[in-house]
Amino acid sequence: MTISVFIDGAAGTTGLEIRDRLAARSEFTLVTLPDDLRKDAGARREAINDCDVTILCLPDDAARESVALIDNDRTKVIDASTAHRVAEGWTYGFPELVGREVVAGAKRVSNPGCYPTGFLGLVAPLVRQGLLPDDWPFTVNAVSGFSGGGKALIERYEAEPDLAFRTYGLDLAHKHQPEMQRHARLKHGVLFAPSVVPAYRGMLVDVPLHLGAMRNNPAADQLRDALREFYSGSNIVNVSEAAPPGELLLRDGDPPFDGMTLSVFGNEGGWNARLIARLDNLGKGASGAAVQSLNLMCGLPEEAGLNLSA
Numbered sequence: 001m002t003i004s005v006f007i008d009g010a011a012g013t014t015g016l017e018i019r020d021r022l023a024a025r026s027e028f029t030l031v032t033l034p035d036d037l038r039k040d041a042g043a044r045r046e047a048i049n050d051c052d053v054t055i056l057c058l059p060d061d062a063a064r065e066s067v068a069l070i071d072n073d074r075t076k077v078i079d080a081s082t083a084h085r086v087a088e089g090w091t092y093g094f095p096e097l098v099g100r101e102v103v104a105g106a107k108r109v110s111n112p113g114c115y116p117t118g119f120l121g122l123v124a125p126l127v128r129q130g131l132l133p134d135d136w137p138f139t140v141n142a143v144s145g146f147s148g149g150g151k152a153l154i155e156r157y158e159a160e161p162d163l164a165f166r167t168y169g170l171d172l173a174h175k176h177q178p179e180m181q182r183h184a185r186l187k188h189g190v191l192f193a194p195s196v197v198p199a200y201r202g203m204l205v206d207v208p209l210h211l212g213a214m215r216n217n218p219a220a221d222q223l224r225d226a227l228r229e230f231y232s233g234s235n236i237v238n239v240s241e242a243a244p245p246g247e248l249l250l251r252d253g254d255p256p257f258d259g260m261t262l263s264v265f266g267n268e269g270g271w272n273a274r275l276i277a278r279l280d281n282l283g284k285g286a287s288g289a290a291v292q293s294l295n296l297m298c299g300l301p302e303e304a305g306l307n308l309s310a
């Protein structure tokens with residue numbers, strides 16, 4: 001018997017990419033609604049309640065609405081939106097951090113945000129091990145491909161091909177900040193500076209650190225070694241070797257990638273470091289992560305169906 005999966009929001013950017021990843025999988029039967037019914041509450045209620053798993057690829061309010069349509073205790077949910085990432089009763093779908101068995105046993109899984117995936121992948125293990133202080137005022141500089149903003153931002157970049165760089169979030173209250181603070185277990189909110197470049201997909205999430213000003217004065221090599229050890233059991237998250245490349249690149253036309261590569265760069269003397277995550281906003285940052293959690297929730301190998309060759 002196959003596992004039935006309904007993607008609510010299957011016509012959107014994240015939904016389409018999840019469909020692509022599941023299309024060739026014999027373990028799943030995909031349920032979709034015809035175009036004229038895809039926003040119809042009655043049709044969605046029926047599909048959500050009939051399926052074994054529903055994946056929500058919707059704006060936050062619509063995602064909350066979908067959850068309210070569930071009237072059985074069997075349907076499992078993976079929500080790609082921001083609606084439930086710090087909500088009670090939801091498991092944060094970052095298996096490497098919360099435990100694969102925890103995600104495997106969950107009925108309500110909230111998919112991490114794309115930027116938080118990079119930040120938390122770098123910082124959370126190091127804070128938990130006491131290598132980075134939990135009261136540090138963390139800064140996160142990040143660039144994303146424009147598909148990170150969904151259909152609306154894709155349309156804008158198509159209409160304005162001269163846009164070379166766009167920084168935003170200038171109210172310093174981006175919706176990803178609460179999940180970064182909560183899941184890294186930090187005492188203070190992070191200072192988050194996101195931006196967009198004219199590439200379709202891909203992102204670099206950069207955490208610059210004044211290591212020499214920390215009371216424990218950790219070495220960059222120590223941080224890298226700790227991350228390597230932490231992710232040693234993962235084929236999805238990998239940590240670069242010590243020899244630093246002179247640059248990290250995003251290219252327009254990069255293929256879909258569901259892994260994440262973490263790098264640690266330190267200067268001579270050890271005062272400064274940059275921790276940088278390279279990932280695909282639509283891969284480990286959204287659709288790939290949803291498929292990873294789906295696999296675990298269905299008792300399947302976590303990497304099944306993922307694009308892991310960089």
Ligand SMILES: NC(=O)C1=CN([C@@H]2O[C@H](COP(=O)(O)OP(=O)(O)OC[C@H]3O[C@@H](n4cnc5c(N)ncnc54)[C@H](OP(=O)(O)O)[C@@H]3O)[C@@H](O)[C@H]2O)C=CC1
Pocket residue numbers: 008009010011012013014015038039040056057058059060062080081082112113114147148149150151152281282285286
């Ligand atoms: N893009 C990315 O890289 C990432 C996105 N996410 C999150 O995933 C979710 C989806 O984002 P994304 O795919 O980018 O967004 P898109 O705007 O590309 O797609 C959203 C889809 O939801 C549909 N929709 C809107 N309201 C309803 C409704 N009431 N009922 C049914 N369908 C509805 C839209 O319909 P229509 O086609 O008519 O507009 C659209 O097809 C968001 O919460 C986003 O924040 C998370 C991580 C990364």
Ligand SMILES: CC(=O)N[C@@H](CCC(=O)OP(=O)(O)O)C(=O)O
Pocket residue numbers: 080081082112113114115144145146147148149150153175176194195196
């Ligand atoms: C480039 C861009 O606009 N990115 C989106 C984040 C995309 C994402 O991660 O979606 P969630 O908000 O559901 O996490 C933003 O900054 O709002």
